[in-house]
Amino acid sequence: MSAAAGAERAEGLVEGRSVARRGRPRSEEVRARIFQATIELLEERGFKELTIEAIAERAGASKVTLYRWWPGKAALATDAFLGVAGPLAPFGHTDSALVDLREQMVSQMRVLAGRWGKIIAGLIAESVFDPEVREAMRTRWLEPRRAEGRKVVERALVDGELRAGTDPEVVLDALYAPLYWRLLLGHAPLHAAFARQVWSAALLGIATDAARARLERPAKAKR
Amino acid sequence: MSAAAGAERAEGLVEGRSVARRGRPRSEEVRARIFQATIELLEERGFKELTIEAIAERAGASKVTLYRWWPGKAALATDAFLGVAGPLAPFGHTDSALVDLREQMVSQMRVLAGRWGKIIAGLIAESVFDPEVREAMRTRWLEPRRAEGRKVVERALVDGELRAGTDPEVVLDALYAPLYWRLLLGHAPLHAAFARQVWSAALLGIATDAARARLERPAKAKR
DNA sequence: ATTCCGAAACGGTACGTTTCGTATTCGATG
DNA sequence: CATCGAATACGAAACGTACCGTTTCGGAAT
Numbered sequence: 001m002s003a004a005a006g007a008e009r010a011e012g013l014v015e016g017r018s019v020a021r022r023g024r025p026r027s028e029e030v031r032a033r034i035f036q037a038t039i040e041l042l043e044e045r046g047f048k049e050l051t052i053e054a055i056a057e058r059a060g061a062s063k064v065t066l067y068r069w070w071p072g073k074a075a076l077a078t079d080a081f082l083g084v085a086g087p088l089a090p091f092g093h094t095d096s097a098l099v100d101l102r103e104q105m106v107s108q109m110r111v112l113a114g115r116w117g118k119i120i121a122g123l124i125a126e127s128v129f130d131p132e133v134r135e136a137m138r139t140r141w142l143e144p145r146r147a148e149g150r151k152v153v154e155r156a157l158v159d160g161e162l163r164a165g166t167d168p169e170v171v172l173d174a175l176y177a178p179l180y181w182r183l184l185l186g187h188a189p190l191h192a193a194f195a196r197q198v199w200s201a202a203l204l205g206i207a208t209d210a211a212r213a214r215l216e217r218p219a220k221a222k223r
Numbered sequence: 224m225s226a227a228a229g230a231e232r233a234e235g236l237v238e239g240r241s242v243a244r245r246g247r248p249r250s251e252e253v254r255a256r257i258f259q260a261t262i263e264l265l266e267e268r269g270f271k272e273l274t275i276e277a278i279a280e281r282a283g284a285s286k287v288t289l290y291r292w293w294p295g296k297a298a299l300a301t302d303a304f305l306g307v308a309g310p311l312a313p314f315g316h317t318d319s320a321l322v323d324l325r326e327q328m329v330s331q332m333r334v335l336a337g338r339w340g341k342i343i344a345g346l347i348a349e350s351v352f353d354p355e356v357r358e359a360m361r362t363r364w365l366e367p368r369r370a371e372g373r374k375v376v377e378r379a380l381v382d383g384e385l386r387a388g389t390d391p392e393v394v395l396d397a398l399y400a401p402l403y404w405r406l407l408l409g410h411a412p413l414h415a416a417f418a419r420q421v422w423s424a425a426l427l428g429i430a431t432d433a434a435r436a437r438l439e440r441p442a443k444a445k446r
Numbered sequence: 447a448t449t450c451c452g453a454a455a456c457g458g459t460a461c462g463t464t465t466c467g468t469a470t471t472c473g474a475t476g
Numbered sequence: 477c478a479t480c481g482a483a484t485a486c487g488a489a490a491c492g493t494a495c496c497g498t499t500t501c502g503g504a505a506t
Contacts, residue, residue, distance in 0.1 A: 098430065098434060124351075124407065124408075125348040125349070128344050142410070161431060163431050166424075170424060173401040173417075180400070184347065184350075184407075185350070185365070188396070197390065197393045203428055207321065211321060
Protein backbone atom coordinates (compact mmCIF):
# COMPACT_ATOMS: atom_id res chain seq x y z
CA MET A 1 0.00 0.00 0.00
CA SER A 2 2.45 2.61 1.04
CA ALA A 3 4.79 1.03 -1.41
CA ALA A 4 2.53 2.00 -4.28
CA ALA A 5 2.35 5.49 -2.88
CA GLY A 6 3.21 8.62 -4.74
CA ALA A 7 -0.25 9.22 -6.11
CA GLU A 8 -3.85 9.14 -4.95
CA ARG A 9 -4.10 12.57 -3.51
CA ALA A 10 -4.17 15.40 -5.98
CA GLU A 11 -5.47 13.07 -8.61
CA GLY A 12 -7.93 10.38 -7.62
CA LEU A 13 -8.94 7.47 -9.73
CA VAL A 14 -12.66 6.76 -9.76
CA GLU A 15 -13.68 3.83 -11.88
CA GLY A 16 -10.71 4.33 -14.11
CA ARG A 17 -11.45 7.92 -15.01
CA SER A 18 -9.11 10.48 -13.57
CA VAL A 19 -10.97 12.94 -11.44
CA ALA A 20 -9.60 16.47 -11.26
CA ARG A 21 -9.06 17.43 -7.66
CA ARG A 22 -9.11 20.86 -6.22
CA GLY A 23 -6.03 22.70 -5.16
CA ARG A 24 -2.52 22.82 -6.49
CA PRO A 25 -1.61 19.66 -8.38
CA ARG A 26 1.35 17.59 -7.47
CA SER A 27 4.55 18.57 -9.17
CA GLU A 28 5.68 15.72 -11.39
CA GLU A 29 8.98 17.43 -11.76
CA VAL A 30 9.69 17.27 -8.05
CA ARG A 31 8.60 13.66 -8.02
CA ALA A 32 11.01 12.89 -10.83
CA ARG A 33 13.86 14.69 -9.10
CA ILE A 34 13.22 12.72 -5.93
CA PHE A 35 13.33 9.40 -7.77
CA GLN A 36 16.44 10.48 -9.60
CA ALA A 37 18.20 11.47 -6.40
CA THR A 38 17.09 8.27 -4.67
CA ILE A 39 18.46 6.05 -7.42
CA GLU A 40 21.71 7.96 -7.52
CA LEU A 41 22.25 7.76 -3.80
CA LEU A 42 21.22 4.13 -3.79
CA GLU A 43 23.95 3.38 -6.29
CA GLU A 44 26.53 5.57 -4.61
CA ARG A 45 26.03 4.69 -0.98
CA GLY A 46 23.80 1.66 -0.89
CA PHE A 47 20.55 1.27 0.96
CA LYS A 48 22.05 1.28 4.41
CA GLU A 49 23.71 4.69 4.09
CA LEU A 50 20.74 6.20 2.33
CA THR A 51 18.99 8.93 4.31
CA ILE A 52 15.85 10.92 3.70
CA GLU A 53 17.70 14.11 4.40
CA ALA A 54 20.34 13.42 1.77
CA ILE A 55 17.67 12.63 -0.81
CA ALA A 56 15.82 15.82 -0.02
CA GLU A 57 18.96 17.85 -0.30
CA ARG A 58 20.08 16.39 -3.61
CA ALA A 59 16.60 16.59 -5.08
CA GLY A 60 16.27 20.17 -3.92
CA ALA A 61 13.08 19.17 -2.19
CA SER A 62 11.80 19.51 1.32
CA LYS A 63 11.74 16.69 3.80
CA VAL A 64 8.08 17.43 4.34
CA THR A 65 7.38 16.69 0.71
CA LEU A 66 9.05 13.32 0.97
CA TYR A 67 7.19 12.39 4.12
CA ARG A 68 3.96 13.53 2.57
CA TRP A 69 4.19 10.87 -0.14
CA TRP A 70 6.20 8.08 1.40
CA PRO A 71 6.29 6.80 4.96
CA GLY A 72 10.05 6.32 4.99
CA LYS A 73 13.16 5.56 3.03
CA ALA A 74 12.27 1.92 2.50
CA ALA A 75 9.03 2.70 0.70
CA LEU A 76 10.68 5.46 -1.30
CA ALA A 77 13.60 3.30 -2.35
CA THR A 78 11.39 0.43 -3.46
CA ASP A 79 9.13 2.82 -5.33
CA ALA A 80 12.02 4.50 -7.06
CA PHE A 81 13.66 1.25 -8.02
CA LEU A 82 10.51 -0.53 -9.12
CA GLY A 83 9.59 2.51 -11.14
CA VAL A 84 12.65 2.29 -13.36
CA ALA A 85 13.05 -1.46 -13.26
CA GLY A 86 10.34 -2.50 -15.62
CA PRO A 87 10.45 -5.70 -17.67
CA LEU A 88 14.25 -5.94 -17.77
CA ALA A 89 14.49 -9.64 -18.50
CA PRO A 90 11.57 -11.03 -20.49
CA PHE A 91 11.04 -14.63 -21.55
CA GLY A 92 11.48 -15.77 -25.10
CA HIS A 93 9.14 -18.14 -26.89
CA THR A 94 11.04 -20.80 -28.70
CA ASP A 95 9.92 -24.35 -29.35
CA SER A 96 11.27 -25.50 -26.03
CA ALA A 97 10.00 -24.02 -22.80
CA LEU A 98 13.10 -25.35 -21.11
CA VAL A 99 15.33 -23.39 -23.44
CA ASP A 100 13.22 -20.30 -22.77
CA LEU A 101 13.84 -20.81 -19.08
CA ARG A 102 17.55 -21.12 -19.59
CA GLU A 103 17.81 -18.01 -21.70
CA GLN A 104 15.82 -16.02 -19.21
CA MET A 105 18.04 -17.24 -16.42
CA VAL A 106 21.05 -15.97 -18.34
CA SER A 107 19.38 -12.60 -18.89
CA GLN A 108 18.41 -12.41 -15.27
CA MET A 109 21.97 -13.22 -14.30
CA ARG A 110 23.21 -10.33 -16.41
CA VAL A 111 20.79 -8.01 -14.67
CA LEU A 112 21.98 -9.16 -11.27
CA ALA A 113 25.61 -8.76 -12.30
CA GLY A 114 25.02 -5.31 -13.73
CA ARG A 115 24.13 -1.88 -12.60
CA TRP A 116 21.02 -2.90 -10.68
CA GLY A 117 22.56 -5.82 -8.87
CA LYS A 118 23.70 -3.90 -5.83
CA ILE A 119 20.35 -2.17 -5.47
CA ILE A 120 18.43 -5.40 -5.83
CA ALA A 121 20.61 -7.08 -3.23
CA GLY A 122 20.09 -4.19 -0.86
CA LEU A 123 16.34 -4.23 -1.25
CA ILE A 124 16.10 -7.97 -0.79
CA ALA A 125 18.26 -7.73 2.31
CA GLU A 126 16.16 -4.89 3.65
CA SER A 127 13.05 -6.94 2.98
CA VAL A 128 14.23 -9.34 5.66
CA PHE A 129 13.88 -6.52 8.18
CA ASP A 130 11.02 -4.48 6.82
CA PRO A 131 7.66 -6.15 6.13
CA GLU A 132 6.57 -3.38 3.78
CA VAL A 133 9.66 -3.74 1.65
CA ARG A 134 9.18 -7.48 1.66
CA GLU A 135 5.63 -7.09 0.50
CA ALA A 136 6.58 -4.61 -2.19
CA MET A 137 9.48 -6.66 -3.48
CA ARG A 138 7.42 -9.80 -3.42
CA THR A 139 4.38 -8.47 -5.22
CA ARG A 140 6.10 -6.07 -7.59
CA TRP A 141 9.43 -7.67 -8.32
CA LEU A 142 9.54 -11.36 -7.56
CA GLU A 143 5.98 -12.45 -8.08
CA PRO A 144 5.57 -10.93 -11.54
CA ARG A 145 8.73 -12.72 -12.60
CA ARG A 146 7.66 -15.91 -10.91
CA ALA A 147 4.29 -15.72 -12.58
CA GLU A 148 5.96 -15.57 -15.98
CA GLY A 149 8.31 -18.34 -15.01
CA ARG A 150 5.45 -20.44 -13.72
CA LYS A 151 3.70 -20.21 -17.05
CA VAL A 152 6.81 -21.38 -18.85
CA VAL A 153 7.26 -24.24 -16.42
CA GLU A 154 3.67 -25.28 -16.90
CA ARG A 155 4.13 -25.16 -20.63
CA ALA A 156 7.09 -27.46 -20.22
CA LEU A 157 4.90 -29.81 -18.23
CA VAL A 158 2.16 -29.80 -20.86
CA ASP A 159 4.72 -30.32 -23.59
CA GLY A 160 6.14 -33.29 -21.78
CA GLU A 161 9.50 -31.70 -21.21
CA LEU A 162 9.21 -31.94 -17.44
CA ARG A 163 8.23 -35.01 -15.48
CA ALA A 164 4.58 -35.12 -14.56
CA GLY A 165 3.98 -34.20 -10.96
CA THR A 166 6.85 -31.77 -10.75
CA ASP A 167 6.01 -28.86 -8.49
CA PRO A 168 6.52 -25.56 -10.38
CA GLU A 169 7.28 -23.70 -7.17
CA VAL A 170 10.12 -26.02 -6.37
CA VAL A 171 11.43 -25.69 -9.90
CA LEU A 172 11.45 -21.92 -9.72
CA ASP A 173 13.20 -21.92 -6.35
CA ALA A 174 15.74 -24.44 -7.52
CA LEU A 175 16.56 -22.49 -10.67
CA TYR A 176 16.61 -18.93 -9.43
CA ALA A 177 17.66 -19.14 -5.79
CA PRO A 178 21.29 -19.96 -6.64
CA LEU A 179 21.55 -16.83 -8.77
CA TYR A 180 20.27 -14.56 -6.03
CA TRP A 181 22.29 -16.47 -3.49
CA ARG A 182 25.53 -15.60 -5.24
CA LEU A 183 24.36 -12.02 -5.59
CA LEU A 184 23.68 -11.71 -1.88
CA LEU A 185 26.71 -13.55 -0.57
CA GLY A 186 29.20 -12.59 -3.23
CA HIS A 187 31.14 -15.80 -2.63
CA ALA A 188 31.43 -16.62 -6.32
CA PRO A 189 31.21 -14.72 -9.61
CA LEU A 190 27.95 -13.95 -11.36
CA HIS A 191 28.75 -15.47 -14.71
CA ALA A 192 26.22 -16.43 -17.32
CA ALA A 193 27.89 -19.82 -17.33
CA PHE A 194 26.77 -20.35 -13.76
CA ALA A 195 23.14 -19.84 -14.74
CA ARG A 196 23.55 -22.46 -17.45
CA GLN A 197 25.22 -24.86 -15.05
CA VAL A 198 22.41 -24.55 -12.56
CA TRP A 199 19.84 -24.99 -15.30
CA SER A 200 21.64 -28.01 -16.63
CA ALA A 201 22.03 -29.56 -13.20
CA ALA A 202 18.40 -29.14 -12.32
CA LEU A 203 17.09 -30.33 -15.64
CA LEU A 204 19.38 -33.23 -16.41
CA GLY A 205 20.38 -34.07 -12.88
CA ILE A 206 23.91 -34.50 -11.67
CA ALA A 207 23.75 -38.10 -10.52
CA THR A 208 25.28 -40.81 -12.62
CA ASP A 209 22.99 -43.38 -14.22
CA ALA A 210 24.10 -45.96 -11.70
CA ALA A 211 23.30 -43.76 -8.74
CA ARG A 212 20.08 -42.65 -10.36
CA ALA A 213 18.93 -46.23 -10.75
CA ARG A 214 19.71 -46.94 -7.13
CA LEU A 215 18.06 -43.82 -5.80
CA GLU A 216 14.83 -44.24 -7.70
CA ARG A 217 14.05 -47.40 -5.80
CA PRO A 218 15.59 -47.04 -2.37
CA ALA A 219 14.64 -50.63 -1.46
CA LYS A 220 17.11 -53.28 -2.48
CA ALA A 221 14.64 -54.69 -4.97
CA LYS A 222 16.44 -56.08 -7.98
CA ARG A 223 13.61 -55.12 -10.24
CA MET B 224 39.50 -9.38 12.69
CA SER B 225 37.11 -7.38 14.73
CA ALA B 226 34.70 -10.23 14.27
CA ALA B 227 36.93 -12.53 16.23
CA ALA B 228 37.27 -9.89 18.86
CA GLY B 229 36.52 -10.27 22.49
CA ALA B 230 39.96 -11.41 23.50
CA GLU B 231 43.58 -10.58 22.82
CA ARG B 232 44.05 -7.78 25.25
CA ALA B 233 44.29 -8.76 28.85
CA GLU B 234 45.57 -12.14 27.81
CA GLY B 235 47.86 -12.32 24.84
CA LEU B 236 48.77 -15.44 22.98
CA VAL B 237 52.43 -15.82 22.20
CA GLU B 238 53.29 -18.95 20.29
CA GLY B 239 50.31 -20.73 21.70
CA ARG B 240 51.16 -20.20 25.34
CA SER B 241 48.97 -17.81 27.22
CA VAL B 242 51.01 -14.93 28.52
CA ALA B 243 49.80 -13.26 31.67
CA ARG B 244 49.29 -9.57 31.11
CA ARG B 245 49.43 -6.87 33.63
CA GLY B 246 46.38 -5.07 34.88
CA ARG B 247 42.91 -6.21 35.75
CA PRO B 248 41.86 -9.18 33.67
CA ARG B 249 38.78 -9.14 31.56
CA SER B 250 35.65 -10.23 33.32
CA GLU B 251 34.35 -13.38 31.68
CA GLU B 252 31.16 -12.93 33.56
CA VAL B 253 30.45 -9.58 31.95
CA ARG B 254 31.35 -11.04 28.59
CA ALA B 255 28.88 -13.85 29.11
CA ARG B 256 26.14 -11.48 30.21
CA ILE B 257 26.71 -9.37 27.11
CA PHE B 258 26.41 -12.38 24.82
CA GLN B 259 23.33 -13.52 26.67
CA ALA B 260 21.65 -10.13 26.36
CA THR B 261 22.60 -9.88 22.71
CA ILE B 262 21.10 -13.24 21.82
CA GLU B 263 17.95 -12.47 23.76
CA LEU B 264 17.43 -9.11 22.11
CA LEU B 265 18.29 -10.58 18.74
CA GLU B 266 15.48 -13.08 19.16
CA GLU B 267 13.04 -10.59 20.61
CA ARG B 268 13.54 -7.62 18.33
CA GLY B 269 15.62 -8.83 15.42
CA PHE B 270 18.85 -7.38 14.20
CA LYS B 271 17.42 -4.14 12.89
CA GLU B 272 15.93 -3.05 16.20
CA LEU B 273 18.94 -4.16 18.16
CA THR B 274 20.84 -1.32 19.80
CA ILE B 275 24.08 -1.18 21.71
CA GLU B 276 22.42 0.80 24.47
CA ALA B 277 19.71 -1.81 24.99
CA ILE B 278 22.30 -4.57 25.17
CA ALA B 279 24.33 -2.62 27.70
CA GLU B 280 21.29 -1.97 29.83
CA ARG B 281 20.08 -5.56 29.85
CA ALA B 282 23.54 -6.94 30.45
CA GLY B 283 24.07 -4.47 33.27
CA ALA B 284 27.22 -3.35 31.51
CA SER B 285 28.55 -0.03 30.38
CA LYS B 286 28.47 1.11 26.78
CA VAL B 287 32.16 1.79 27.07
CA THR B 288 32.81 -1.85 27.82
CA LEU B 289 30.95 -2.91 24.69
CA TYR B 290 32.79 -0.44 22.50
CA ARG B 291 36.07 -1.51 24.01
CA TRP B 292 35.67 -5.04 22.68
CA TRP B 293 33.52 -4.68 19.60
CA PRO B 294 33.41 -1.93 17.00
CA GLY B 295 29.62 -2.00 16.73
CA LYS B 296 26.47 -4.01 16.97
CA ALA B 297 27.18 -5.97 13.81
CA ALA B 298 30.42 -7.42 15.10
CA LEU B 299 28.91 -8.10 18.50
CA ALA B 300 25.87 -9.85 17.09
CA THR B 301 27.91 -12.09 14.80
CA ASP B 302 30.28 -12.91 17.64
CA ALA B 303 27.44 -13.73 19.98
CA PHE B 304 25.62 -15.87 17.46
CA LEU B 305 28.64 -17.69 16.15
CA GLY B 306 29.69 -18.37 19.70
CA VAL B 307 26.60 -20.37 20.50
CA ALA B 308 25.98 -21.78 17.01
CA GLY B 309 28.49 -24.53 16.93
CA PRO B 310 28.15 -27.68 14.83
CA LEU B 311 24.35 -27.66 14.75
CA ALA B 312 23.89 -29.81 11.67
CA PRO B 313 26.65 -32.34 11.06
CA PHE B 314 26.95 -34.75 8.17
CA GLY B 315 26.31 -38.45 8.52
CA HIS B 316 28.46 -41.16 6.99
CA THR B 317 26.36 -43.78 5.32
CA ASP B 318 27.28 -45.83 2.29
CA SER B 319 25.96 -43.17 -0.03
CA ALA B 320 27.41 -39.69 -0.01
CA LEU B 321 24.30 -38.50 -1.78
CA VAL B 322 22.11 -39.75 1.03
CA ASP B 323 24.39 -38.04 3.52
CA LEU B 324 23.89 -34.81 1.61
CA ARG B 325 20.14 -35.22 1.67
CA GLU B 326 19.99 -35.90 5.36
CA GLN B 327 22.17 -32.95 6.15
CA MET B 328 19.97 -30.74 3.99
CA VAL B 329 16.97 -31.86 6.03
CA SER B 330 18.81 -31.12 9.27
CA GLN B 331 19.91 -27.76 7.99
CA MET B 332 16.34 -27.01 6.99
CA ARG B 333 15.18 -27.75 10.51
CA VAL B 334 17.78 -25.36 11.87
CA LEU B 335 16.64 -22.63 9.51
CA ALA B 336 13.01 -23.25 10.41
CA GLY B 337 13.76 -23.23 14.13
CA ARG B 338 14.89 -20.89 16.81
CA TRP B 339 17.96 -19.65 14.98
CA GLY B 340 16.32 -19.09 11.63
CA LYS B 341 15.36 -15.50 12.24
CA ILE B 342 18.79 -14.62 13.56
CA ILE B 343 20.53 -16.31 10.67
CA ALA B 344 18.34 -14.50 8.17
CA GLY B 345 19.06 -11.20 9.85
CA LEU B 346 22.78 -11.74 9.85
CA ILE B 347 22.86 -12.80 6.23
CA ALA B 348 20.80 -9.78 5.30
CA GLU B 349 23.07 -7.53 7.27
CA SER B 350 26.06 -9.10 5.57
CA VAL B 351 24.84 -7.52 2.35
CA PHE B 352 25.41 -4.11 3.90
CA ASP B 353 28.33 -4.68 6.21
CA PRO B 354 31.58 -6.13 4.82
CA GLU B 355 32.74 -7.24 8.25
CA VAL B 356 29.59 -9.19 8.89
CA ARG B 357 29.87 -10.70 5.43
CA GLU B 358 33.40 -11.78 6.11
CA ALA B 359 32.51 -13.21 9.50
CA MET B 360 29.46 -15.08 8.26
CA ARG B 361 31.36 -16.36 5.27
CA THR B 362 34.40 -17.62 7.10
CA ARG B 363 32.76 -18.74 10.33
CA TRP B 364 29.32 -19.91 9.26
CA LEU B 365 29.05 -20.70 5.57
CA GLU B 366 32.52 -21.78 4.65
CA PRO B 367 32.91 -24.37 7.41
CA ARG B 368 29.63 -25.91 6.30
CA ARG B 369 30.57 -25.67 2.66
CA ALA B 370 33.90 -27.31 3.38
CA GLU B 371 32.14 -30.28 4.93
CA GLY B 372 29.67 -30.39 2.08
CA ARG B 373 32.45 -30.16 -0.45
CA LYS B 374 34.11 -33.21 1.00
CA VAL B 375 30.88 -35.17 0.75
CA VAL B 376 30.36 -34.05 -2.83
CA GLU B 377 33.88 -35.09 -3.70
CA ARG B 378 33.29 -38.44 -2.11
CA ALA B 379 30.22 -38.82 -4.29
CA LEU B 380 32.37 -38.03 -7.31
CA VAL B 381 34.98 -40.58 -6.35
CA ASP B 382 32.33 -43.18 -5.67
CA GLY B 383 30.81 -42.60 -9.06
CA GLU B 384 27.55 -41.28 -7.72
CA LEU B 385 27.97 -37.92 -9.44
CA ARG B 386 28.86 -37.39 -13.06
CA ALA B 387 32.51 -36.77 -13.62
CA GLY B 388 33.31 -33.14 -14.23
CA THR B 389 30.55 -31.85 -11.99
CA ASP B 390 31.64 -28.67 -10.22
CA PRO B 391 31.22 -29.08 -6.46
CA GLU B 392 30.69 -25.36 -5.98
CA VAL B 393 27.74 -25.40 -8.33
CA VAL B 394 26.34 -28.44 -6.58
CA LEU B 395 26.52 -26.78 -3.19
CA ASP B 396 24.90 -23.60 -4.45
CA ALA B 397 22.18 -25.54 -6.23
CA LEU B 398 21.37 -27.62 -3.17
CA TYR B 399 21.54 -25.07 -0.39
CA ALA B 400 20.60 -21.76 -1.97
CA PRO B 401 16.91 -22.68 -2.27
CA LEU B 402 16.73 -23.38 1.46
CA TYR B 403 18.24 -20.03 2.41
CA TRP B 404 16.19 -18.36 -0.28
CA ARG B 405 12.95 -19.44 1.32
CA LEU B 406 14.29 -18.44 4.71
CA LEU B 407 15.09 -14.95 3.50
CA LEU B 408 12.03 -14.31 1.39
CA GLY B 409 9.49 -16.25 3.40
CA HIS B 410 7.43 -16.85 0.32
CA ALA B 411 6.98 -20.55 1.03
CA PRO B 412 7.18 -22.82 4.07
CA LEU B 413 10.43 -24.30 5.35
CA HIS B 414 9.44 -27.93 5.33
CA ALA B 415 11.81 -30.83 5.38
CA ALA B 416 9.98 -32.09 2.33
CA PHE B 417 11.19 -29.09 0.39
CA ALA B 418 14.79 -29.96 1.12
CA ARG B 419 14.16 -33.46 -0.19
CA GLN B 420 12.45 -32.13 -3.29
CA VAL B 421 15.37 -29.86 -4.10
CA TRP B 422 17.80 -32.68 -3.52
CA SER B 423 15.80 -35.00 -5.70
CA ALA B 424 15.42 -32.45 -8.46
CA ALA B 425 19.12 -31.65 -8.55
CA LEU B 426 20.24 -35.25 -8.38
CA LEU B 427 17.78 -36.96 -10.66
CA GLY B 428 16.87 -33.99 -12.81
CA ILE B 429 13.37 -32.88 -13.54
CA ALA B 430 13.38 -33.23 -17.30
CA THR B 431 11.62 -36.17 -18.93
CA ASP B 432 13.72 -38.75 -20.71
CA ALA B 433 12.56 -37.40 -24.03
CA ALA B 434 13.58 -33.84 -23.22
CA ARG B 435 16.80 -35.07 -21.69
CA ALA B 436 17.75 -36.88 -24.86
CA ARG B 437 17.04 -33.81 -26.89
CA LEU B 438 18.91 -31.45 -24.61
CA GLU B 439 22.02 -33.52 -24.36
CA ARG B 440 22.68 -33.08 -28.07
CA PRO B 441 21.31 -29.68 -28.99
CA ALA B 442 22.04 -30.25 -32.68
CA LYS B 443 19.28 -31.90 -34.63
CA ALA B 444 21.44 -34.97 -35.12
CA LYS B 445 19.29 -38.09 -35.19
CA ARG B 446 22.00 -40.12 -33.63
C1' DA C 447 -10.94 27.38 -0.90
C1' DT C 448 -7.98 23.77 -1.37
C1' DT C 449 -3.88 21.53 -2.00
C1' DC C 450 0.96 21.63 -2.78
C1' DC C 451 5.93 22.99 -1.93
C1' DG C 452 9.95 24.83 0.80
C1' DA C 453 12.29 26.66 4.89
C1' DA C 454 13.05 26.38 9.53
C1' DA C 455 12.79 24.67 13.88
C1' DC C 456 11.70 21.10 17.23
C1' DG C 457 12.06 16.95 20.52
C1' DG C 458 13.63 12.32 20.39
C1' DT C 459 16.70 8.29 19.78
C1' DA C 460 20.85 6.13 19.21
C1' DC C 461 25.35 6.78 17.93
C1' DG C 462 30.29 6.81 19.28
C1' DT C 463 33.50 9.34 22.44
C1' DT C 464 35.43 11.43 26.53
C1' DT C 465 36.08 11.95 31.35
C1' DC C 466 36.33 10.42 35.83
C1' DG C 467 36.27 7.33 39.82
C1' DT C 468 36.93 2.69 41.21
C1' DA C 469 38.50 -2.20 41.05
C1' DT C 470 41.78 -5.84 40.10
C1' DT C 471 45.90 -7.77 38.66
C1' DC C 472 51.21 -7.86 37.92
C1' DG C 473 55.98 -6.55 38.76
C1' DA C 474 59.20 -4.30 41.53
C1' DT C 475 60.77 -2.84 45.93
C1' DG C 476 61.53 -3.26 50.56
C1' DC D 477 56.00 -11.62 52.76
C1' DA D 478 53.90 -6.96 52.56
C1' DT D 479 53.49 -2.85 49.99
C1' DC D 480 53.45 0.31 46.20
C1' DG D 481 53.01 1.82 41.46
C1' DA D 482 51.89 0.74 36.67
C1' DA D 483 48.65 -1.20 33.78
C1' DT D 484 44.29 -2.66 32.50
C1' DA D 485 39.21 -3.29 33.17
C1' DC D 486 34.52 -1.80 34.54
C1' DG D 487 30.68 1.58 35.37
C1' DA D 488 28.40 6.12 35.47
C1' DA D 489 27.66 10.27 33.43
C1' DA D 490 27.92 13.63 30.12
C1' DC D 491 28.82 15.21 25.55
C1' DG D 492 28.36 16.53 20.36
C1' DT D 493 26.53 14.51 16.11
C1' DA D 494 23.36 12.52 12.76
C1' DC D 495 19.14 11.48 11.42
C1' DC D 496 14.58 10.66 12.56
C1' DG D 497 9.69 12.14 12.02
C1' DT D 498 6.73 16.22 13.06
C1' DT D 499 5.02 20.91 13.35
C1' DT D 500 4.60 25.59 11.91
C1' DC D 501 4.62 29.10 8.73
C1' DG D 502 4.60 31.59 4.23
C1' DG D 503 3.95 31.40 -0.43
C1' DA D 504 2.42 29.20 -5.01
C1' DA D 505 -0.79 26.90 -8.14
C1' DT D 506 -5.25 25.29 -9.36
